Structures are given as structure tokens and as C-alpha cells.
Amino acid sequence: MGRLDGKVIVLTAAAQGIGRAAALAFAREGAKVIATNINESKLQELEEYPGIQIRTLDVTKKKQIDQFANEIERLDVLFNVAGFVHHGTILDCEEKDWDFSMNLNVRSMYLMIKAFLPKMLAQKSGNIINMSSVASSIKGVLNRCVYSATKAAVIGLTKSVATDFIQQGIRCNCVCPGTVDTPSLQERIQARPNPEEVYLLF
Secondary structure, rough: OOOOOOOOOEEEEOOHHHHHHHHHHHOOOOOOEEEEOHHHHHHHHHHOOOOOOEEEEOOOOOOHHHHHHHHHOOOOEEEEOOOOOOOOOHHHHHHHHHHHHHHHHHHHHHHHHHHHHHHHHOOOOOOEEEEEEOOOOEOOOEEEHHHHHHHHHHHHHHHHHHHHHHHHHHEEEEHHHHHHHHOHHHHHHHOOOOOOHHHHOO
8 A cells, every 4th residue: 555545646747857756756655647748758668667657748838738637537736847947147048048948947837737726626635746946036046047037936836826725625835956866967967068077066
């Protein structure tokens, strides 16, 4: 018997990193996990694990999200993990970089919550978890201008949803990790001119 037997959990960005680790942990505890990601080939690696069902999803596309939500009868947990880390100061951030980061890091959570929250309200229970970061309103981090702005917005969104719906049985929290060794981190390190020196900073 697992601690999450019978629970239905929807995750975004489940193909690698924190999302993948969370999907596997939830499944080990007996949950039925619906793992989503835009990268279908990476996502397929999760199919071999009991309790995990995969679904390709672009969380920046409202139509895809709404269609996905219509397919789900009920869920207990929505874990919004999808995000992108832009490196640089405000002077390094072009409008397209700002728009992309806001779209993936913040708007996607707005779309997912808005699509799935009515189901939770109907069943009078539900848990929403949003991935934020210590690089947010918690503290300033070097070369994380737009990323920190998006993650501060996630904290604000989370507090708002939590306050608005706690009386209806909905909990909404965010996770604010520091640096985590993920494929995304390794890609960012290798993209730097001096990856070996950068790696030592961690």
C-alpha cells in the first residue's frame, strides 16, 4: 500500500529533470500519474513504469490544454513543472526572450489551473503545486532577470489561487528550489564558453 493509492496526478514537463523524478516518486507511492511533455520521444521512456500514463502536451497552447482537461474525469493533484531558464541581465533580454519566458513559465500555469480547477471545485478537493524558484521574489540571483521575474509571478499566482479557493477545499502551493542537477542545468553549463569553470561554481 502506497501513501498515494488511488490518487490521480497530472504533471507537466515530466520527461526529464524534476518533472520526471516527481512522476516516478508519485508512481512508486501508488498514484495514477498522467505525465505530460512536449517531447514525445523522451516522454515514452516513462511508459515502462507501472502507474504512469503519458500524453504529449504543449503547455503554451490553450486549445491543447482544454482538450486534455476534457479527457480527464477527475484529478487530485496538478503539478505545474514546465519552465525555461533564461541567462542574462535585463540588457541581455530581448522582448522575444521576455515573451517566451513569460509564456512558458507563467501563462502555461494560468492556462493549466484555469482548465483543471473547475474539476477540483466540483469534487470539493484538490491540490495544485506550482514550480517556482529561490530566484524569484525570495532573492535576487545574478543573470536571472527574466527568469526571476517569472518565478516571482508564479509565487503571486499561487498565493492568489490559494486565498481564493481554500474555503472550497483547494490547496495551492509552490516549490522554490535552488540549483538542482538536471539535464537542463547541464545544457546551460555546456553552452557557456567556460563550462568547466562554471561547473565548479555549483
